[in-house]
Amino acid sequence: MEKLILAKEGVFPVTKDWNGRLLEETPKTGFQMPGTIQGEGKLAGVPSLFIRFSGCNLRCIWQMEDGTYSRCDTRYASFQPNETIELDVDEVVDWVRHNIGNIKHVVITGGEPLLQRRGLAELCQKLKEQLNVHITIESNGSIFNEEVATWVDLFSISPKLSNSVPNQEKLAVFGLKENTVFRKHNQTRHNLDALQSYINMANNSDKELQLKFVVGKKSDYKEILSDFISQLNDCKASDILLMPLGATKVEISRSSPMVLDMAIANGWRFSPRVHIELFGAKSGV
Numbered sequence: 001m002e003k004l005i006l007a008k009e010g011v012f013p014v015t016k017d018w019n020g021r022l023l024e025e026t027p028k029t030g031f032q033m034p035g036t037i038q039g040e041g042k043l044a045g046v047p048s049l050f051i052r053f054s055g056c057n058l059r060c061i062w063q064m065e066d067g068t069y070s071r072c073d074t075r076y077a078s079f080q081p082n083e084t085i086e087l088d089v090d091e092v093v094d095w096v097r098h099n100i101g102n103i104k105h106v107v108i109t110g111g112e113p114l115l116q117r118r119g120l121a122e123l124c125q126k127l128k129e130q131l132n133v134h135i136t137i138e139s140n141g142s143i144f145n146e147e148v149a150t151w152v153d154l155f156s157i158s159p160k161l162s163n164s165v166p167n168q169e170k171l172a173v174f175g176l177k178e179n180t181v182f183r184k185h186n187q188t189r190h191n192l193d194a195l196q197s198y199i200n201m202a203n204n205s206d207k208e209l210q211l212k213f214v215v216g217k218k219s220d221y222k223e224i225l226s227d228f229i230s231q232l233n234d235c236k237a238s239d240i241l242l243m244p245l246g247a248t249k250v251e252i253s254r255s256s257p258m259v260l261d262m263a264i265a266n267g268w269r270f271s272p273r274v275h276i277e278l279f280g281a282k283s284g285v
């Protein structure tokens with residue numbers, strides 16, 4: 001059996017651990033029950049349990065239209081994956097089983113879950129076969145794996161634009177030192193073969209796809225067209241979503257009008273970030 005390395009929240013929000021023992025702490029949602037809602041994309045508002053994988057092959061730092069910067073909002077699963085939980089796949093399945101209640105949707109997120117593709121495939125298969133839940137995978141789209149994809153219902157892919165590249169100026173703002181992952185970010189982030197595989201698989205099955213672009217600058221629009229949409233075959237407009245950049249309500253409200261304008265003009269969807277509206281910029285919700 002494969003092992004999985006999860007970020008500090010593991011399965012969340014929950015009231016029981018993987019052994020079914022009641023936790024002393026109330027979930028960060030403030031509710032005395034497990035579960036939250038999906039905050040983004042086509043399934044925004046749908047009750048869900050989340051599983052957060054640790055580790056990412058990218059290091060996103062964006063610049064907003066007004067010149068300010070915004071970093072990945074789950075740095076504890078990407079930049080600094082210090083606090084992790086290592087469990088067998090069966091323990092993670094049990095953790096979901098003890099908390100799933102009437103919830104039908106499980107969202108696997110990160111970090112980048114596809115970095116642990118063997119364990120991820122086993123997890124998805126067991127979640128499907130034992131609990132029959134709807135599975136969403138949230139990925140940056142730099143990796144495709146057919147075995148994993150077989151068990152997934154919604155590919156929620158968020159390809160990263162050049163505005164996410166952590167250049168020297170951005171690193172200096174946050175006092176970060178360059179390392180191999182920072183250096184490789186630009187070449188890793190843009191994998192058209194992987195994106196085309198997701199599109200093909202969704203178009204030839206009953207699986208769903210959303211290409212969710214995080215937008216912070218007006219110039220992002222041209223790049224979405226030139227570097228992604230025009231390079232991909234059979235990408236449906238209804239599968240393209242634009243989401244305002246920002247890890248806080250204030251940042252999101254700054255970029256939302258520009259992103260709405262872009263979405264409406266192109267017949268693409270605007271994705272809200274409902275969980276930030278409801279719970280603020282905290283983890284575990």
Ligand code: SF4
Pocket residue numbers: 056057058059060072073074075077078079110111112140160
């Ligand atoms: S790909 Fe996602 S998890 Fe990884 S650094 Fe970028 S925003 Fe964070």
